[in-house]
Amino acid sequence: MPGASSVAAARAGLTTRAAILGLVLCALLVSAALPLREYLAQRGQIAVAGGAQAQQGARVAALQHQLDQLADPAYVKAQARTRLHFVLPGETAYVVLAPSAPPRPVGAAARGSATAIGTETPWYSQVWGSVKAADRPVQRAKR
Secondary structure, three states, rough: OHHHHHHHHHHHOOOOOOOHHHHHHHHHHHHHHHHHHHHHHHHHHHHHHHHHHHHHHHHHHHHHHHHHHHHHHHHHHHHHHHHHHHHOOOOOOOOOOOOOOOOOOOOHHHHHOOOOOOOOOOHHHHHHHHHHHHHOOOOOOOO
């Protein structure tokens, strides 16, 4: 049966060829995976950089607009009048003051109580009042 051995040899060769072809395809897939991963990562970085560039472009446009406004003498004059309360020669400036809080009794400020420490006292008085309050012993109720 010389024909049977040649068929078996052909099948063995085909199987060997298929195995080699499979190994080559796997090697190609593995060697292509790293560059593909790098390509996708770089595309993501490019997208992030494009977004940052767009934000910076908007910031540059806003600053350019502000620079154009500050180059206009009428705008600078209006800002000086509103922000710095400048007046032109011959004008009369009026300042309206908000009503102040009613004065506190002298005894309340001298006690150093928690109600006496408010926003009207300077910070160092508040600190000293808290030091004095912490130095006092706690009085406990007797049973």
